[in-house]
Amino acid sequence: MRSLLSTVAIGYLFGLGIVVSGMVNPAKVLNFFDIAGTWDPSLAFVMAGALAVAVPGYRLVLAARQPVFAPSFQLPDTRRIDVALVGGSAVFGIGWGIAGFCPGAALPALGTGIPDVALFVGAVVAGVVIARALRGALPVLAGGPSRS
Amino acid sequence: MPTDFTPLTSAGGGALIGLAAVFLMALHGRILGATGIVGGLLRLDDPAGWRLRAALLVGMVLAPAGFLAMTGAWPQIDIPVGREAIVIGGILVGIGATLGSGCTSGHGVCGLARFSRRSAVATVTFMAFAFATVFVIRHGMGG
Numbered sequence: 001m002r003s004l005l006s007t008v009a010i011g012y013l014f015g016l017g018i019v020v021s022g023m024v025n026p027a028k029v030l031n032f033f034d035i036a037g038t039w040d041p042s043l044a045f046v047m048a049g050a051l052a053v054a055v056p057g058y059r060l061v062l063a064a065r066q067p068v069f070a071p072s073f074q075l076p077d078t079r080r081i082d083v084a085l086v087g088g089s090a091v092f093g094i095g096w097g098i099a100g101f102c103p104g105a106a107l108p109a110l111g112t113g114i115p116d117v118a119l120f121v122g123a124v125v126a127g128v129v130i131a132r133a134l135r136g137a138l139p140v141l142a143g144g145p146s147r148s
Numbered sequence: 149m150p151t152d153f154t155p156l157t158s159a160g161g162g163a164l165i166g167l168a169a170v171f172l173m174a175l176h177g178r179i180l181g182a183t184g185i186v187g188g189l190l191r192l193d194d195p196a197g198w199r200l201r202a203a204l205l206v207g208m209v210l211a212p213a214g215f216l217a218m219t220g221a222w223p224q225i226d227i228p229v230g231r232e233a234i235v236i237g238g239i240l241v242g243i244g245a246t247l248g249s250g251c252t253s254g255h256g257v258c259g260l261a262r263f264s265r266r267s268a269v270a271t272v273t274f275m276a277f278a279f280a281t282v283f284v285i286r287h288g289m290g291g
Contacts, residue, residue, distance in 0.1 A: 003175070003176075004199065004203050005203075006171075006175055007172075007175070007176070007200055007203035007204055007207070008203045008204075008206050008207040008210075009207060010168050010171045010172050010175070010180075010204060010207060011168075011203060011204035011205060011206060011207020011208040011209075011210075011211075012207035012208065012210050012211055012214065013164055013167060013168040013171065013207070014164070014165055014168035014169075014180065014204070014207070014208055014211075014253075015207060015208035015209070015210065015211025015212070015214075016161075016164055016211045016214060016215065017161045017162065017163070017164030017165035017166075017167070017168060018161065018165065018208075018211065019161070019211050019212055019215045019223040020157055020160060020161035020164060020215070021157065021158045021159075021160070021161025021162050021164075021165065022151075022154055022157065022158055022161065022224075023161065023165075024212075024223050024224075024225060025151070025223070025224050025225050025226060026225070026226065026227050026228065026229070027149050027151050027226035027227070027228050028151040030228060030229075030282055031149075031150070031151050033278050033279050033281070033282035033283075034282050034283070034286055035279070035283075036283060036286070036287050037286055037287065038149065038150040038151070040150070040151045040152070040153055041153060041155075042151075042153055042154045042155065042158040043158070045154075045155045045156075045158040045159040045162060046158045046159070046161060046162035046165070047162060047256065047257070048159060048162060049158065049159035049160060049161065049162025049163040049165070049166065050162040050163065050165045050166035050169070050257045050261075051162075051166065051257065051260060051261055052159075052162075052163065052166065053162075053163045053166030053167050053170060054166035054169050054170055054257055054258065054260075054261035055261045057166065057167070057169070057170030057173075057261075058169075058170060058173060058258075058261045058262050060170075061170055061173045061174040062173070062262070064174075066177065067173065067174060067175055067176055067177035068174060068175045068176075069175050069176055070175075070176050070177040070178075072177060073173065073177035074177050074178050074179070075179070075262070076179070076249070076264070076266070078266065079265060079266065080266070081265070081266060081269050084247045084248065084249070085248050085249060085266055085269060085270055086248075086269065086270075086273055087247060087248070088243070088244045088245070088246065088247030088248025088249070088270075089244060089248040089250075089255070089269070089270040089271075089273035089274040089277070090244070090273055090274070090277045091240050091243055091244030091247065091248070091277075092240070092241055092243075092244025092245050092248055092251060092274045092277075093244070093273060093274035093275065093276065093277025093278040093280075093281065094240055094244070094277050094278070094281045095236075095237045095238065095239070095240025095241035095242075095243075095244055096237070096241060096252075096274065096277075096278045096281075097237075097277065097278040097279070097280070097281025097282045097285070098229070098233050098236055098237035098240065098281060098285070099229060099233055099234050099236075099237025099238055099241065100227065100228070100229060100237070101234075101237070101238070101241070102182070102241060102251055102252045102253075103182035103183045103185075103186055103241065103242075103245065103251050103252075103253075104165075104181075104182035104251060104252050104253040105252075106182075107182055107185065107186070107205060107208045107209065108208040108209065108211045108212060109212065109223075109225060110208075110209050111208070111209040111210060111211060111212040111213055112212045112222055112223065112225060114225060114227075116227050116231065116234055117225075119231065119234050119235060119238070120234045120235075120237070120238040121186070121238070122238070123234065123235045123236075123237070123238025123239045123241075123242065124183070124186055124238045124239070124241050124242035124245075125186060125190070125242060126238070126239055126242060127238060127239040127240065127241060127242020127243040127244075127245075127246070128183070128186060128187045128190065128242040128243075128245075128246050129190070129242075130239065130242070130243055131242065131243040131244075131246035131247050132246065134243070134247070135246070135247065141247055
């Protein structure tokens with residue numbers, strides 16, 4: 001129970017970060033990518049703020065023998081740069097540029113009740129299902145473990 | 149549609165995102181990736197993982213209401229694209245993040261924070277393609 005409540009709190013913290021940072025707003029995200037137009041560099045500060053905490057934080061945490069509520073840390077151990085990684089990331093970037101939402105921004109945004117957000121999340125779910133079918137059919141796309 | 153440059157709140161919000169990632173690693177030993185949360189909820193073969201992802205999602209969805217309670221306003225969300233762009237973009241995001249093993253949170257924050265070479269390649273790739281896509285849509289197609 002303690003573990004579950006703390007996980008809800010972590011989700012809330014993440015969601016609050018998405019909201020406060022402005023990542024939750026597709027207009028802002030798309031403007032970050034629009035250097036030739038209405039450029040808004042804010043997103044770079046989101047990334048910098050996140051890494052400024054996560055780099056030392058991970059270093060500290062991963063020095064421990066194990067996490068508090070789990071027997072071990074689950075870290076991807078693949079190091080291979082393959083077609084699935086690069087091709088998948090390219091497709092992801094195109095989709096992000098078209099819609100202005102990424103999953104991390106859209107999940108907290110669901111809480112506003114805006115129907116278009118739910119539409120986006122539904123489309124992402126469809127994409128995940130399609131990708132799993134593709135991966136089953138084409139071994140070259142099997143790629144590494146998910147850290148999405 | 150122009151948006152305000154908000155370096156302070158953006159960096160502060162980013163710090164909260166980083167903090168959430170660090171806490172999840174400290175408590176559960178897991179990478180905080182949003183597509184993994186969505187995709188993992190479709191899988192019923194790992195009840196403990198499913199509960200973890202469901203709990204994260206519940207917390208995330210509560211955040212806008214929390215913001216409303218603290219500031220008196222809902223977060224600003226303007227969607228400057230049509231429904232077809234939302235659907236096509238969403239499908240591509242779902243496909244790409246699944247094949248590429250991660251999205252902005254998984255690769256861009258968690259992966260980079262532990263200096264993963266795969267995550268660095270993924271982040272540079274999706275950023276480059278997002279810049280190119282927005283350029284083509286806004287300036288390359290008679291825009």
